[in-house]
Amino acid sequence: MRAGWTAAFLTPDPAAPVDLRAEAARFCTGAGLAALYGLALGTREGGVSLLRHAVGVPAALVAVAGLAVPALFIALALFDAPLDPPRVVAASARAAASAGLILAGVAPAAALYVVSSNGEGAAIVAGGLGLVLGGVAGVSRLLRELGAGLAGQSEVRRLATGVVFAGFALFATALAARVWWATLPIFGGVS
Numbered sequence: 001m002r003a004g005w006t007a008a009f010l011t012p013d014p015a016a017p018v019d020l021r022a023e024a025a026r027f028c029t030g031a032g033l034a035a036l037y038g039l040a041l042g043t044r045e046g047g048v049s050l051l052r053h054a055v056g057v058p059a060a061l062v063a064v065a066g067l068a069v070p071a072l073f074i075a076l077a078l079f080d081a082p083l084d085p086p087r088v089v090a091a092s093a094r095a096a097a098s099a100g101l102i103l104a105g106v107a108p109a110a111a112l113y114v115v116s117s118n119g120e121g122a123a124i125v126a127g128g129l130g131l132v133l134g135g136v137a138g139v140s141r142l143l144r145e146l147g148a149g150l151a152g153q154s155e156v157r158r159l160a161t162g163v164v165f166a167g168f169a170l171f172a173t174a175l176a177a178r179v180w181w182a183t184l185p186i187f188g189g190v191s
Helices: 005-010 020-042 048-078 085-116 120-148 155-183
Strands: none
Touching (some): 020 048, 020 085, 048 085, 048 155
């Protein structure tokens, strides 16, 4: 039986060398899928709000990949973690793809809810829940993949890695929330 598109899209091949062009395409596809969720959020107001939301949702993925993931790599390097940059880039691309798939999957329900809800608060909560779901999927995917590559570490290094991972999760969450809060009109961002 042949693997489906999603499995091929998300499953790493540890034996194959990392193809940075393919990983960039995977990341961009994940960001494009996340933009579908942004379009769903923008349906509440329509017009230019569609575009602003479609750009704002994947902007957080770009910010986390561009700012938080390099900081994570540097912090892990301080503890002599056996990671190479191409593998971190590949894990980051798969994390963005996972987040994008989740967000695209819940986009129809989000569009239905934000358009049909009477109150602004209900639309904000519904929109935020989808973003949390996608963000958790992306961060957990990244940490799970990077953690698998660190399996043979000593107990002290595993503890240090766990602390670094927890710090990364907090930083990535705060960064994504800040980007979404500043850019998405549904949350009072750019309008």
